[in-house]
Amino acid sequence: MSPTDPRYDILFEPVKIGPVTARNRFYQVPHCNGMGHRYPQAIAESRRIKAAGGWAVISTEECEIHPASDVSPYIEARLWDEGDMKRLALSVDAIHESGSLAAIEITHNGHHSGNRFSRLPTMAVSDTNDGSLDPVQAYAMSKRDIATFRKMHRQAAIRARDTGFDIVYVYAGHDLALPFHFLTRRHNRRSDEYGGSLKNRTRLLRELLEDTKDAVGDCCGIAIRLAVDELMGSEGIESNSEGREVVEMLAEMPDLWDVNVSDWSNDSLTSRFGEEGSQEKYTRFVKQLTSKPVVGVGRFTSADAMVSQIRRGVLDMIGAARPSISDPYLPEKIRQNRLEDIRECIGCNICVSSDMVVHPLRCTQNPTTAEEFRRGWHPEIISPKHREAGVLIVGAGPAGLEAGMSLGRRGYNVVLAEASDELGGRVLWESSLPGLSAWRRVIDYRVGQLHRLPNVSLHTQSLLDADQICEICDEMALEHVVLATGSHWRHDGIGRAHHTPIVHDGTVPVLTSDDFRDNERDLQGNHVVIYDDDHYYLASVLAEFCAYKGAKVTLATPASDVAAWTVNTLEQTHIEKKLRSLGIHLIEKHSIESIVDSCVRIAHNISGDEQHIAADLCVMVTSRAPENSLFWELCDEFETPHSPQLQSVDRVGDSLAPSTIAAAVYEGHRYAREFGQKPDPLAVPFRQERIEIN
Ligand code: ADP
Ligand code: SF4
Numbered sequence: 001m002s003p004t005d006p007r008y009d010i011l012f013e014p015v016k017i018g019p020v021t022a023r024n025r026f027y028q029v030p031h032c033n034g035m036g037h038r039y040p041q042a043i044a045e046s047r048r049i050k051a052a053g054g055w056a057v058i059s060t061e062e063c064e065i066h067p068a069s070d071v072s073p074y075i076e077a078r079l080w081d082e083g084d085m086k087r088l089a090l091s092v093d094a095i096h097e098s099g100s101l102a103a104i105e106i107t108h109n110g111h112h113s114g115n116r117f118s119r120l121p122t123m124a125v126s127d128t129n130d131g132s133l134d135p136v137q138a139y140a141m142s143k144r145d146i147a148t149f150r151k152m153h154r155q156a157a158i159r160a161r162d163t164g165f166d167i168v169y170v171y172a173g174h175d176l177a178l179p180f181h182f183l184t185r186r187h188n189r190r191s192d193e194y195g196g197s198l199k200n201r202t203r204l205l206r207e208l209l210e211d212t213k214d215a216v217g218d219c220c221g222i223a224i225r226l227a228v229d230e231l232m233g234s235e236g237i238e239s240n241s242e243g244r245e246v247v248e249m250l251a252e253m254p255d256l257w258d259v260n261v262s263d264w265s266n267d268s269l270t271s272r273f274g275e276e277g278s279q280e281k282y283t284r285f286v287k288q289l290t291s292k293p294v295v296g297v298g299r300f301t302s303a304d305a306m307v308s309q310i311r312r313g314v315l316d317m318i319g320a321a322r323p324s325i326s327d328p329y330l331p332e333k334i335r336q337n338r339l340e341d342i343r344e345c346i347g348c349n350i351c352v353s354s355d356m357v358v359h360p361l362r363c364t365q366n367p368t369t370a371e372e373f374r375r376g377w378h379p380e381i382i383s384p385k386h387r388e389a390g391v392l393i394v395g396a397g398p399a400g401l402e403a404g405m406s407l408g409r410r411g412y413n414v415v416l417a418e419a420s421d422e423l424g425g426r427v428l429w430e431s432s433l434p435g436l437s438a439w440r441r442v443i444d445y446r447v448g449q450l451h452r453l454p455n456v457s458l459h460t461q462s463l464l465d466a467d468q469i470c471e472i473c474d475e476m477a478l479e480h481v482v483l484a485t486g487s488h489w490r491h492d493g494i495g496r497a498h499h500t501p502i503v504h505d506g507t508v509p510v511l512t513s514d515d516f517r518d519n520e521r522d523l524q525g526n527h528v529v530i531y532d533d534d535h536y537y538l539a540s541v542l543a544e545f546c547a548y549k550g551a552k553v554t555l556a557t558p559a560s561d562v563a564a565w566t567v568n569t570l571e572q573t574h575i576e577k578k579l580r581s582l583g584i585h586l587i588e589k590h591s592i593e594s595i596v597d598s599c600v601r602i603a604h605n606i607s608g609d610e611q612h613i614a615a616d617l618c619v620m621v622t623s624r625a626p627e628n629s630l631f632w633e634l635c636d637e638f639e640t641p642h643s644p645q646l647q648s649v650d651r652v653g654d655s656l657a658p659s660t661i662a663a664a665v666y667e668g669h670r671y672a673r674e675f676g677q678k679p680d681p682l683a684v685p686f687r688q689e690r691i692e693i694n
Contacts, residue, residue: 003337004337005337007304008303008335010307010311018217018256019217019220019221020166023099023100024331025306025310025316025318027057027317027319028050028055028058028319029059029295029319029320030103031321031325032062032076034354036078038689039373040088040091040689045373046372047102048098049379050328051096051099053324055324056317057100058095058101059103059169060088060091060103060104061076062076062077063076063077063104064107065108066156067117068115068152069107069152070114070115071114074358076107079106079159079160079163085163096164103168103169103223104163104165104168105225106157106169106170107169110176110181111128111130111131111138112130114131121139123138123141123149124140125141125178125187125189126190146204153208153212154211154215161215161219165220166221167220167222168220168222169258170208171225172225172226172227173258174227174260175227180226182202182205183237183246184230184236184237185201188201198249199249202249206253209250217255222255222256223256224254224256224258226247226258226260227261228286229243230261231262231266231282236262243282244285251292254292255292256294257292257293259283261283265573267297269347269570270574271437272435272436272574273571273574273578274299276300276302277299277309280298280314287313295316296309299320299347300318301344306318322347323345325366327343327345328366328369329380343365343379343445344445345441346438349568353569356568362666367665367666367669374689375685375687382672382673384410388413389675390477391407391480391481392478393482394417394464394469394485395483395485396484398425398426398665399652399653399667400416400652400668401424401443403652403668403669404446406668406669407671407675410672412675415478416456416458417472418461418462419461419464423458423460424447426661427442429513431443434544466630469630470646473646481634481650482671483631483634483650483651483652484668485630485651486655488512489620489622489624490625491511491620492504497533498533503593505594505595508529508615513538516619522549523546523551524550526550526551526616527551527552527616528551528554528615528616528617529555529615530543530546530553531557531600531619531622532557533591533621533622534623535559537566539619539621540562540563540579544582544584546619547584553585555579556590556592557588558590559588560588561588562579562588587602589604589605590604590611591605624658628651628655631649631651635649650671652667653668
């Protein structure tokens with residue numbers, strides 16, 4: 001282990017947070033994880049690993065303080081009563097094991113608490129709609145409700161302290177928390193002493209800080225999480241007016257300021273729409289107004305950028321949610337001067353989608369996330385080989401690269417053959433598209449690691465057929481083949497809306513993303529119709545790509561919104577805004593009927609009303625076909641290899657079932673973990689956390 005580069009020593013200085021001290025400046029801010037109260041052992045194990053990885057403070061996600069703050073179906077933490085303490089204690093103990101501090105974000109989300117499970121009426125600052133589309137409203141809190149809420153919050157703070165937490169939050173961020181709703185003119189229409197002037201609107205936040213300090217401040221640090229700018233101009237809180245004034249008013253009250261921008265889609269901005277450190281311009285004023293430590297986020301993965309934040313007096317502690325998911329050992333790798341080993345977050349927000357879709361965390365870069373407990377996967381440790389064996393991997397996209405790297409780390413003899421000139425598969429092309437350059441980190445991290453494994457040999461320009469695979473395996477004594485040959489986009493339009501090919505008379509060329517990758521095209525002055533029945537990012541990125549090449553672009557989709565699934569990665573609004581700003585014509589709720597007579601004919605999903613769009617090109621983004629022909633040449637219908645010298649032939653990633661890059665990485669990793677111990681396909685492949693029967 002190399003000593004820490006002296007340039008980074010500053011990151012390892014301790015920071016005092018009220019009565020407790022963080023051992024360094026790495027602070028994992030609260031983040032959703034889809035495990036919460038439902039999978040307490042899973043989230044505890046994940047936090048144990050982050051603590052061992054060097055994060056000095058590890059925070060819970062939002063923690064409901066009472067059934068009246070229920071955010072079901074989202075799975076967050078819970079501290080409704082004493083019965084919930086032992087679940088959270090698992091996390092606290094795991095965090096303390098490595099000398100880190102445990103922070104808890106106790107929360108009431110006001111009108112965003114749908115109380116769908118508890119069925120209690122929802123309290124809010126003013127009479128208002130629920131934060132969802134549910135046909136329910138929240139009611140304006142009376143003084144008695146405010147007093148009750150303060151008691152709930154205080155009671156939760158005491159339970160948090162008794163559970164062993166070191167830092168207790170007062171949460172006023174993201175346009176989600178009740179105290180934040182009180183702050184904003186937009187939500188707060190009260191005429192009592194909690195409404196009107198900013199001083200009045202800040203009253204509840206001040207009271208909560210006083211209550212929490214009084215209840216647990218002797219042994220816990222009190223943190224405030226505040227959104228200092230909502231990026232909505234004068235309609236919201238702005239960092240140069242009310243955001244600043246709130247910080248001025250409360251400057252010395254908390255022991256720590258955790259500041260960010262709102263809403264969540266601005267805070268967890270994807271790399272497509274913002275650079276590392278993009279919040280600095282909004283949050284940097286805070287340190288000038290308080291002597292208390294300030295934490296902020298910015299998808300920080302560069303040690304130099306972190307040092308710069310501290311040296312320039314922007315932040316005292318480096319806040320991170322996504323970088324800590326992508327690499328739980330990020331602080332340790334900086335401390336050990338192993339920067340090249342950092343698995344940098346790519347800013348894709350697949351992690352966020354886990355919470356939105358309500359399942360345990362997933363990450364494109366870190367396949368072990370949320371698998372620490374149930375599968376026993378550690379992000380830095382993998383068991384050595386069970387015996388000598390050799391594996392030929394065909395295809396070096398994310399699945400092949402991850403399988404090669406992980407098998408290589410286990411010590412197996414690995415040969416990785418890739419048809420094209422460069423390693424990386426689909427990510428090579430996609431990361432060259434507008435806004436996606438950070439995605440290249442998926443390749444860079446893995447190729448960097450593979451080059452350091454002497455037992456892995458990498459071969460580009462090696463398009464293999466079935467005979468060649470058998471020959472190579474024979475010559476090199478490789479008994480196992482993994483096909484990671486990926487997929488290709490379908491030209492025929494088959495997808496969610498169409499189960500048979502779209503009628504097409506050849507008058508409009510039909511292309512896919514793969515055709516743009518393989519051939520430069522002059523699109524100047526062309527009218528390009530992009531048909532999106534995929535609903536993730538690709539169609540919108542191709543629309544940008546074509547617009548930048550001078551094409552007139554129309555994007556049609558059967559969904560109600562363009563890039564509809566990206567609501568889960570918090571990108572939908574950003575995408576739509578961007579496409580509209582580029583003059584791209586968006587047509588929602590329409591499917592293609594046919595492509596004939598030089599027109600793309602689309603029809604409204606419900607009315608069937610047709611539009612005929614004269615087009616020079618039509619780009620299909622509907623579904624993908626797996627590249628699995630090699631598999632069926634090498635195996636019979638029971639998946640048994642024809643060649644007796646091959647012990648196994650498997651498919652991983654898109655060549656089996658086209659999916660996200662995250663899924664391809666995960667499948668490549670799973671293959672490597674399970675190699676040599678084929679699991680029983682009828683058994684549950686992981687430990688389950690069952691709900692206790694009370
Ligand atoms: P995944 O997401 O599953 O990793 P990708 O499509 O990103 O899939 O990558 C698949 C890779 O496999 C591509 O780089 C492609 O060039 C390569 N490939 C496909 N068929 C062959 C083959 N027969 N021989 C060698 N490489 C192949
Ligand atoms: Fe980063 Fe994407 Fe992983 Fe989230 S899923 S932590 S954004 S790499």
